[in-house]
Amino acid sequence: MIIAIAWRNVWRHRLRSMVVMLAAALGIFGTLFMIALSNGVVEQKIADSIHNEISHIQIHKPEFLQDNVLQHAMQDAPEISNVAQGIPGIKGVSSRIKTMAMASTASNGAGVIINGIDPETEKLVTGIAGSVIDGTYFEGESRSPQILISRKLAGNLKAKTGSRIVITIQNTDGELIYSLFRVAGIYKTANALFDEPNVFVRRSDLAELTGFDPALSTEIALLLHRTEDTDKTVAMLEEIYPGLSILPWYVIEPTLNMQSGMMDQFSYFLLVIILAAMAFGIVNTMLMSILERTRELGMLMAVGMNKKKVFIMIMLETIFLSGVGALVGIAMSYLTITLTSRNGINFAAWADGFESLGYSALIYPTIYASFYFWLAVLVMITAMFASVFPARKALKLNPAAAIRHEA
Amino acid sequence: MGIIITKDLRKIYSETKVPVYALNGVSVTIEEGEFTSIVGPSGSGKTTLLNMIGGLDNPTEGEVHINGVNVTTLPSGKLIDFRLHHIGFVFQSYNLIPVLTARENVEFIMQLQGVPKKERAARAIELLESVGLSDKIDNRPGDMSGGQQQRVSVARALASKPRFILADEPTANLDSKSTAELLDIMLKMNEKHKTTFIFSTHDQRVMERARRIITIEDGVVAKDEF
Structure with a gap:
């Protein structure tokens, strides 16, 4: 009561x-x-x-983290990709040729991070393909190699779909070379800080331009089915490849x-x-x-x-x-x-x-x-x-x- | 031997410069089955005496024995328990629990005593019928007249099967008809069940029905008439 x-x-x-x-x-x-x-x-x-920029896990040669140059390529990249694809819980693997470059048009120039990707395997790892707001995602062929740039960079360079952009880059011998790329598409993610410096080209085009061995990579990005499996997968890979730098997303982007x-x-x-x-x-x-x-x-x-x-x-x-x-x-x-x-x-x-x-x-x-x-x-x-x-x-x-x- | 014995009770309030003697040596004995009025003018000490007998206040000096137990020496927790099992209270302002029905108000005391649910429900209904409120069992106090509320209050006081009932000016807020009805009920309980009633009052109508009148004046027993 x-x-x-x-x-x-x-x-x-x-x-x-x-x-x-x-x-x-x-x-x-x-x-x-x-x-x-x-x-x-x-x-x-x-x-x-994770889904647009850094993925769950990135694999590099430790030296690459200090100096993003093509000389620090992973010699066993094809094997690592194959092994990673066989690990349960891994959704996609993207082997990239990534380095620094300079992009310029008649109007302007900007420092960029150039990502040489395989368009199809990249789709399994990042959402860049889905972020294209103008033009296409590496569809069809053109006389000049294709490049995908962000809306932010397009604005800075005063470029649009179909515009020509000159990429100046160091080749594998350390010499500066340049080549003409045509803007195939313009993308936009939710992060303008990511968009501004990142451009995407076919890895075969970048390898040919720089004299890089097309079988190798400077970066391998892995996307998992579940974020919770990150540590477990990192530990597994570290055991197999003790000499490589295998970083989880929260170390790559501690913020x-x-x-x-x-x-x-x-x-x-x-x-x-x-x-x-x-x-x-x-x-x-x-x-x-x-x-x-x-x-x-x-x-x-x-x-x-x-x-x-x-x-x-x-x-x-x-x-x-x-x-x-x-x-x-x-x-x-x-x-x-x-x-x-x-x-x-x-x-x-x-x-x-x-x-x-x-x-x-x-x-x-x-x-x-x-x-x-x-x-x-x-x-x-x-x-x-x-x-x-x-x-x-x-x-x-x-x-x-x-x-x-x-x- | 009486069920209530007070021995030289004194209550002195010393908050002011001049001490006030609310009680100044009161010794009375009340036997089982009495129907007693404690009367006196306002400020004479009758409510203070009633509070001492009911274990609601402690005397400055003296003792109160109820059923052979010196209640003035009981610790607070035991005193509450003692009141629950030995004393029934009827208050001037009825003081029913407004959120409970008449039946629940009567049952509440028995629940505090640990009486089983069925038993207390049956007894509550029986008591309310005995005070003439069989049609008000499920009414809340707010839906009843003052006289009806005071009858519920009597039923509640009886519910714990106390040794005696203390009623502090029970008719002060009632009209003549309700007063007469209430006194009839209490007298009937007194005669039928030998329930001891002690009132404090200055209501002439109550005094006329009382069998013993103890008059208190200036904190002392001025008269004790049977």
């Missing part, structure tokens, strides 16, 4: 309780949605980086992991603020409720309700008050996050700003299911702590005086 009394007491001042519950619900909804949105931004960034960690900390901080605000609101409401019920509490203690039961009753009221608010907030968050995560929220109006920082303007809010559970647990714990002060206040009442208290 104590549970029934506590529950009904919550609804004695329906409007007041509902205002407190609504405040808790909105606070929790706002917090959860903000966290889901932040998670979405970071996870999207990680996914975009990704850092952002994820920062976002976690931000979430916890936000959560603590909201729970503290909720606790103060609830303490205030419960104190008011206890003041109003002084005579009733005095009567309960006079007729024989012991302190433990009075304490439990007040704690239950506090838990109900915050619990209902939390449940409504969690339900609102769950529905909103589930609905918006299907199609994402498009911040198209601020797309340029997002992309210049390397983020996608289309955000898919996401949150771990366990987060809802732990939040509910935290709300309960907060409610328990919040009930201590009002309950102590009630227990200090002198029944004889409380019974005669004028409301």
Whole structure:
């Protein structure tokens, strides 16, 4: 019956309780949605980086990481590709000839990272083929070798599809050579910082231009089916090729992991603020409720309700008050996050700003299911702590005086 | 030997420069089955005496023995338990739990005592019928008149099967008809079940029905009439 009394007491001042519950619900909804949105931004960034830029794992000669020149090619690249393709969990393998170059048009010039790729195998590893917004992805033949450049670079070079671009590059002997490429397509990923320097050409064209052995590579990129398998696969490859540098995505791009960690900390901080605000609101409401019920509490203690039961009753009221608010907030968050995560929220109006920082303007809010559970647990714990002060206040009442208290 | 014995009870309030003697040596003995009124003008000390007997307040000096137990020496937790099992309370402002129905209010005391659900439900209905509220069993206090609420309060006081019932000005907020009905019910309980009733009152209607009147004036027993 104590549970029934506590529950009904919550609804004695329906409007007041509902205002407190609504405040808790909105606070929790706002917090959860903000966290889901932040998670979405970071996870999207990680996914975009992995699928468009760095892949899950990259293999190089250690020297290549110090100096990106063609001389640091992996001699056993074909074997590594074959072995990697046989490892379970690996979705795609792309062997690249990657080095630095200079791209110039009649109007302008820019330093670029030139990626010599096999267009078909690259499709299995990165989403560049799907990011082409103008022209084609290495389709058909042309008299000049084809090049794929980003919209950002095209703007800088004042180039468009069909334009000619001169690529100046060091050959395998270290001599500077140049060649004419024709822009086959213009691509655009969500990360302008990646787009600006990266250009893509056929590896056969680049090998021919530079005198590079077409069977070799300077970089092998691996895409996995599951990001969670990254460490396991890296360990496996390190065992087979101890002399090579085999790097997981978070080492290649350490800021990704850092952002994820920062976002976690931000979430916890936000959560603590909201729970503290909720606790103060609830303490205030419960104190008011206890003041109003002084005579009733005095009567309960006079007729024989012991302190433990009075304490439990007040704690239950506090838990109900915050619990209902939390449940409504969690339900609102769950529905909103589930609905918006299907199609994402498009911040198209601020797309340029997002992309210049390397983020996608289309955000898919996401949150771990366990987060809802732990939040509910935290709300309960907060409610328990919040009930201590009002309950102590009630227990200090002198029944004889409380019974005669004028409301 | 009486079920309630007070020995030289004194209650002195020293918060002011001049100490106030709310009780100044009250010794009374109340036997089982009595229907007693404690009367006196406002501030005479009758409520203080009732609070001491009910274990709601501690005397500055003296002792209260209930059923042979010196309740003034009981620690707080045991005193609450003692009240639950030995004393029934009826308050001036009824003091029912507003969120519970009449039946639940009566059952609540029995639940605190650990009476099984079926037993307490049956007893609650029986008690409410005995105070003439069989048609108000599922009503909440807010849906009942003052007289009806006070009858629920009597049923609640009886629910714990106490040794005696303390009623602090039980008719102060009631009209004549409700007062008469309430007194009839309490007298019937007293005669039928030998339930001991002790009232504090300055209501003439209650005094007329009481079998013993203890008059308190300035914290001392001025008269004790049977």
